[in-house]
Amino acid sequence: MAFSLDAFGRWLAEAGQDHMSPVGMFLAADMVVKAVIVSLAVASSVVWAIFVARLIHLAVARRRLKVNYNALDAAGTFTGIGETFRSGRGVFGAMVRVVLAERQLSGGSDAAGVKERSESALARIEVGAARAMQRGAGVLAIIGSTAPFVGLFGTVWGIMNSFISIAESNTTNLAVVAPGIAEALLATAIGLFAAIPAVVFYNLLARGAGEYRVMLGDAAALVQRTHSRDLDLMALGQAGRVVQAAE
Helix, strand or coil: CCCHHHHHHHHHHHHHHCCCCCHHHHHHHCHHHHHHHHHHHHHHHHHCCCCHHHHHHHHHHHHHHHHHHHHHHHHHHCHHHCCHHHCCHHHHHHHHHHHHHHHHHHHHCCCHHHHHHHHHHHHHHHHHHHHCCCHHHHHHHHHHHHHHHHHHHHHHHHHHHHHHHHHHCCCCCCCHHHHHHHHHHHHHHHHHHHHHHHHHHHHHHHHHHHHHHHHHCCCHHHHHHHHHHHHHHHHHHHHHHHHHCCC
């Protein structure tokens, strides 16, 4: 580790001696421009961290939802499979648990009322899951829309300082002017480096979240159909027992 830190320190010192390299321009820049560049670099790191984290979360959630959907679709009833979802993680398990809990709380109530209350609970779960999947997207949108302007602020500030230096030195020699302007433009370049991925990642996650919302709707519809089927079968079974008792 010590060797790595020493090597990094030597590389940084060598890069800093080249005033036209990105590191050299950063080290020679004004404090305001440095602050802008550092803030944009942090924003870029946040963009990548959010994208990777949300992408993994979306992939896991979609996979879990698809597996549970196929399991319930194959069973066609909560009987025998309901226990599988009682302790299961994920939104699909929450959907199954809420309809089974509503059935238990309703007791022998009218089936139409049980279905209506279950549908209301499922709708709330669906909306909450879709909203949770969009967490972090707002940060990407903010960085994507503001990072270019923050970088532009650093550029304007740096160019102002360059013009002041030109006025104080009483020279328009390009060798004197160019380094200051290059330092200023570095802020805009890093602003675009943070903004472009943020916009792309936001659109990708928005599309993925939209597809996930469709999957949630399909899952809620399957749970509703299965619940309705079970209630109807239970009603038929009770009616059959009443007829047998009467005979």
